[in-house]
Amino acid sequence: MVTPVPTARHLLRARDLADARYREPLDVATLARAAHVSPAHFTREFRRAFGETPHRYLLTRRLERAAALLRNTDRSVADICLSVGLTSVGSFTTSFGKLYGMSPTAYRAAHPPASNRARIPTCVLQAYARRH
Amino acid sequence: MLKQLTNVNVWVHDQDEALAFYTETLGFELRDDVTVAEMGNFRWLTVGLPGQDVALALLAVPGPPVFDDETRAAIDTLVAKGAAGGLFFSTDDVHKTYEELKSKGVEFSQEPTQQPYGIDAGFRDPSGNQMRVAQLSE
Numbered sequence: 001m002v003t004p005v006p007t008a009r010h011l012l013r014a015r016d017l018a019d020a021r022y023r024e025p026l027d028v029a030t031l032a033r034a035a036h037v038s039p040a041h042f043t044r045e046f047r048r049a050f051g052e053t054p055h056r057y058l059l060t061r062r063l064e065r066a067a068a069l070l071r072n073t074d075r076s077v078a079d080i081c082l083s084v085g086l087t088s089v090g091s092f093t094t095s096f097g098k099l100y101g102m103s104p105t106a107y108r109a110a111h112p113p114a115s116n117r118a119r120i121p122t123c124v125l126q127a128y129a130r131r132h
Numbered sequence: 133m134l135k136q137l138t139n140v141n142v143w144v145h146d147q148d149e150a151l152a153f154y155t156e157t158l159g160f161e162l163r164d165d166v167t168v169a170e171m172g173n174f175r176w177l178t179v180g181l182p183g184q185d186v187a188l189a190l191l192a193v194p195g196p197p198v199f200d201d202e203t204r205a206a207i208d209t210l211v212a213k214g215a216a217g218g219l220f221f222s223t224d225d226v227h228k229t230y231e232e233l234k235s236k237g238v239e240f241s242q243e244p245t246q247q248p249y250g251i252d253a254g255f256r257d258p259s260g261n262q263m264r265v266a267q268l269s270e
Contacts, residue, residue: 002146002192009145009212009260016214016241016256049213 010035011049014042018058022065023085028054062086063099070108074115077104139178139189142219143211145259147177150190153258154179157236163187188219211259218262226251226267 014035018026031054032042046054062084069080081092096104144150154160160179164187167175174194180187193199193207210216223229226244230253234240242254244267252266 002148003208005145006209006212008209012212012214012256012260013239016239019241019254020243 008049011046022061071111072114137186139187142188143193144190147192149258214260214262221265223265
């Protein structure tokens with residue numbers, strides 16, 4: 001006997017969409033459609049299932065990804081902000097500070113430079129560092 | 133001492149749906165499919181990857197007398213929330229695997245992404261179980 005598909009399965013589909021497409025201009029209404037739940041109920045249902053609002057979930061994913069880009073690349077803060085689906089550098093900096101306790105620039109400075117961590121073949125590095 | 137891991141229990145919402153997904157979409161082979169009438173139509177359904185002995189037992193969450201209704205519903209919900217564990221696979225070419233599975237309609241939660249250990253991607257089985265597939269670094 002197969003019971004009806006739990007509502008949570010549809011909500012998980014919305015959460016997966018946030019994970020998969022955070023770079024795009026996703027909003028809560030789009031996530032609600034993926035869950036086949038009316039926008040009015042979606043936020044409440046999502047929060048009951050996963051413990052935070054869909055808006056918060058999506059924002060946290062974007063900030064986590066931004067943090068990884070700050071650690072692992074030398075791209076600018078503005079560039080990173082846009083590439084994780086956020087449009088305002090000002091609100092990105094504010095949200096980032098709330099989650100990580102420091103500005104994106106300070107966060108980057110607190111980690112070893114990306115060039116130390118990237119696996120660039122030594123022969124390539126040496127070739128580019130050659131003096132002439 | 134223990135000798136081998138033989139079967140791993142994976143809770144699924146619908147065994148027919150799971151069987152089609154694991155065999156037709158993911159390429160598992162059917163190992164056992166036995167329904168025991170005298171045990172409340174319990175269906176022992178296992179699948180495995182060709183060339184690997186260990187099998188997945190794709191089991192429906194049983195109701196009373198094994199689990200009371202509340203427990204059964206709780207497990208069903210956890211599976212649907214993607215909170216009931218997961219399966220980790222390897223592949224030689226994760227981009228190719230991603231394209232193949234994506235074209236078959238598999239729901240991905242993460243496209244192939246470079247990680248310190250290799251490149252991996254995340255997807256779901258129809259029940260909500262987390263699946264990951266990685267192309268590990270040499």
